Amino acid sequence: MSITILIVDDHPMTVDSYVNLLSDEDFDTIEPTFLKKYNCETAYKKIMVLEKQNTRLDFAILDVNLPPYEEFNITDGIDLAITIRKTHPSCKILLLTMHTEAFIVNRIIKTIKPDGFISKSEVNFESFPTICKKILKGEMIYSDEIIKSQKKLTHRNLNWDEYDSQILILLSQGVKTVNIPNHIPLSMSSIEKRKANIKSHLLLEKGGDTELINKARQLGLI
Template identity: 55%
Template sequence: MENNNTILIVDDHPMTVDSYINLLSDVDGLSNACFLKSFSSQDAFQKINFCNAQNGKIDLTLLDINLPPFEEYNIFSGIELGKLIKLRFPECKLIFLTMRSEPLLVDKVLKDLCPEGFISKNDINFETFPQICKKIVEGDFYRSETIINSQRELFKRNINWDVYDSQILLLIADGVKTINIPEYVPLSMSSIEKRKANIKAQLINGVGNDKELIHSAKRLGLI
């Protein structure tokens, strides 16, 4: 990446955004980059679409997962923003920086977006962060230790389902009623019911309500 690149940073903590900018400004090839700050899903959504409408570009995006939702456009987290960025700017390199490391969430992000970087904030410091970003900018993929261990945990559990099943379980954990899940997942109600039955079969032997299902998933460390 050259000095004239545009970097979007989205985090709801302004001091975190400023820290990323200060550290990235010392990375070779990024010292003169144009940095776009965003502290909410709504503002990020607007910046992404404005840049696209102006035939601009975003070369690198740093995203938190936990962000205030912009429900009007079905943006509930950094994951939906990541999808929008990849839609508008397919060549943009995407780095998730998050405190979240639940196995199902990690699996969903990796399968949905395959970001160039997926980093637990607990795994980086002022010294390692710019080095990692430099490697990603130069073409590497990077997963921090916590993210890798989260992937391994899911493999150990031998969970037999796909990204839609994970999304269904995460939605139930967020309090979304089964009847409303088709608003979030592109599946029919009958398909969702079958998948939910499969999830229950694996986690609670097919017996129990949603509360017991989520309790089991949390006990196993999946969410």
């Protein structure tokens, strides 16, 4: 069986390591064709070329943190995964990350529903090919750290949606509330209401944005 695999990581040695591991003769009967990219721009352009050529993309292995393609607002591996879901809906997606903060993990799972989601600290040369084989066979593989992070929201009954998560993440990145409508399609009044709801869940007493972010970090949410 021949399959096309897109690998995107900003460390060329990491990409080559993945290729070597998936080129091993023990990697089932799969004959992979590898597309190696190192940033959002070259990866995005390749994804769009494949769509235009009506060429199938079978498997995408994406690092979450990547150099952005600012012209098209493709900021990371999450945006690349969203693009792949739209252009190649049957493609299996494996995301690898160093960041397992609960809100980031929750946002990725709700937005993309990746077939695999792995903390880089939990994968090694031995387990990586096995994880990929299972995903290609239709299994959904989330590592222990990812599952543990996701449960943090459940345990606190924080059933917030994508916009709630983004508001908290943007605040933690230093974006002022007045500028948040530039990043997400919500009115200022809606953002203020959501922010007040977030504070009511996380802060026992009244506090500002600094106290909110500190508390969220303390809880491991961001």
